[in-house]
Amino acid sequence: MEGILLECENNNLKLTGYDLDLGITKTIQVETVEPGAIVLNARLFSDILRKMPDEQITITSDQKLLTRIEGIDTEFNILGMSRDEYPDMPAVDDSQGFTAPDYLLKNMINQTLFAISVNDQTPVLTGSLFDLNSGKMSVVSVDGYRVALRKENIASDTDVSFVVPGKTLAEITKLLSDQEEAMTRVSVGSRHIIFEINGYTVISRLLEGEYLDYKSAIPEGHTTRIVADTRTVVQSIERTSIIINDRNKSPVKLVTEGSTINLTCESTIGKVSDRFEATVEGDPIRIAFNNKYMIDALKHTECDQIYIDINGPLSPIKIIPTEGDDFLFLVLPVRLKNEN
Amino acid sequence: MEGILLECENNNLKLTGYDLDLGITKTIQVETVEPGAIVLNARLFSDILRKMPDEQITITSDQKLLTRIEGIDTEFNILGMSRDEYPDMPAVDDSQGFTAPDYLLKNMINQTLFAISVNDQTPVLTGSLFDLNSGKMSVVSVDGYRVALRKENIASDTDVSFVVPGKTLAEITKLLSDQEEAMTRVSVGSRHIIFEINGYTVISRLLEGEYLDYKSAIPEGHTTRIVADTRTVVQSIERTSIIINDRNKSPVKLVTEGSTINLTCESTIGKVSDRFEATVEGDPIRIAFNNKYMIDALKHTECDQIYIDINGPLSPIKIIPTEGDDFLFLVLPVRLKNEN
Secondary structure (H helix, E strand, O other): OOEEEEEEOOOEEEEEEEEEOEEEEEEOOOOOOOOEEEEHHHHHHHHHHHOOOOOEEEEEEEEEEEEEOOOEEEEEEEEEEEHOOOOOOOOOOOOOEEEEEEHHHHHHHOOOHHHOOOOOOOOOHHEEEEEEEOEEEEEEEEEEEEEEEEEEEOOOOOOOOEEEHHHHHHHHHHHHOOOOOOOOEEEEEOOEEEEOOOEEEEEOOOOOOOOOHHHHHOOOOOEEEEEEEHHHHHHHHHHHHHHHOOOOOOOEEEEEEEEEEEEEOOOEEEEEEEEEEEEEEEEOOEEEEOOOHHHHHOOOOOOEEEEEEOOOOOEEEEEEEOOOOOOOEEEOOOOOOOOO | OOEEEEEEEOOOEEEHHHHHHHOEEEEOOOOOOOOOOEEEEEEHHHHHHHHOOOOOOOOOOOOOOOOEEEEEEEEEEEEEEEEEHHOOOOOOOOOEEEHHHHHHHHHHHHOOOHHHOOOOOOHHHHHHEEEEEOOEEEEHHHHHHOEEEEEEEEEOOOOEEEEEEEHHHHHHHHOOOOOOOEEEEEEEEOOEEEEEOOEEEEEEEOOOOOOOHHHHHHOOOEEEEEEEEHHHHHHHHHHHHHOOOOOOOOOOOEEEEEEEEEEEEOOEEEEEEEEOOOOEEEOOEEEEEOOOHHHHHHHHHOOHHHEEEEEOOOOEEEEOOOOOOOOEEEEOOOOOOOOO
């Protein structure tokens, strides 16, 4: 967002940033001497405002777009751009929508956003799928190697499904409040979505295309269940990860031996073995995984204790809460050579 | 420093990092089962130590240089390098030396290091000049556009002068303690220097060559003296700097008008004017300077109030304390076009 549109009339100043994918507007009370509009460089304008020591400033633009930003002892003169050159925001057909608590939206986005695809080959996977059905909302991210799924009850009759770009979600979590009573209105059109958050209006295009059928990837049941302390598992994987780098993406191998979980890794740098105690139910297991995907998932559980459910060495590793079903993370295993 | 040399005997482990310019050694107490030496990758070894949860670890190297680093539940096997491939540290002819309080050395280095040259054309200027004479020590950095000079009394009979590379000084300030009683021994040879800091021994080559004759650059007296609040001047320059960037290095112009200091700047981005009140003694002045050099100097005064002494628009701007003579900063002015 290089330019910020300032529109002023009736003692209101409407600020708009818009880059064709994502637009944010906020209206503030000002004293209007003369109505008008100007586009200013966003970075320059915010630098100026941040460094101005004054409580009150005056902004004046002339017909040549020369804009004066004035405090008591400081005066900036910069050249603006015409509002005519600023793109129009799309109109949203507010056909469907719902209202949700800020803290819940923020949490659901934060716990899933990390797993979106960074690969542009399947654009729809660079966003998270929101699915609202019979008062239950799920937010899902999938990148082909892992799934992050977060579920909550939302008081709403609307049944709707849409995919929001990751960039939009990252901006939204900055605006969403942690206060328990704060609520955000979400209006869903066919091609765009509007979030009304704390006086800000965020309009974003939606991602089009068929979302990956993540449900069919979730294995039912398990042949092995590890009941583990999340921090212990993360630290153990982090230790085995020391000899992994961008050039050698060696997998971490997990082998159970009674109630001992052995993690090993071997790369061109060296070998490491680490072990910790956990409760192991069911069959003993040998399985390998990508260290980063596993740590990402475990850290985003925000839980002290988790179940790691496994259905054999070639089936996705499932991480779920020990109570309830608020979240589910899947990590695809890495197939080991010479593995039975 | 890619490799770290571990040398173990008599229950002492000596750790050495050395890159031909700068070497640091530290000896710690260990339990020696068998004496020996090995070179390990520094980053890998420190990553391992940081992530090992154990209070005690065992390090074993075999004849093939395979090295095992072992805790209770964790074991790393990495390949080391032979000590024979590690460069020898130079012997230092400890001909001259002195002892100085840590906090003083740290402060003198920090207040001058920013002004060393980053240009390799005159290598000797990429370090700071230490000059100890009759119990007075000065530390000086010069880069051709500015001078930073810091003076203190040091209880020592040694008269010595040497130039320490900026890289060494940056490492040393990390090791120097803030505790008032901590003292550092400095041994000065003809080509190398040793700092003994808090159990660490730092050995560095010295920079050779004729240091710039900064003394002749310091103007005597002044025709204009501005008595100013340091923070006020910095903030005013920072505001005028908003429209300066790497591509347009527009100077900041300072003009006195009675007790008002007017700062202005003009670039392709726009124009800015800012003003503040100060005490102005002597002639009114118009002078221009590089915003960054001036802010650097002002911030490193670590003083609430300073004198800005000026001797005409083409003479260096001198920043000195309002009391004492602990520091002196010079900033060369920028010659303005069409200036009388």
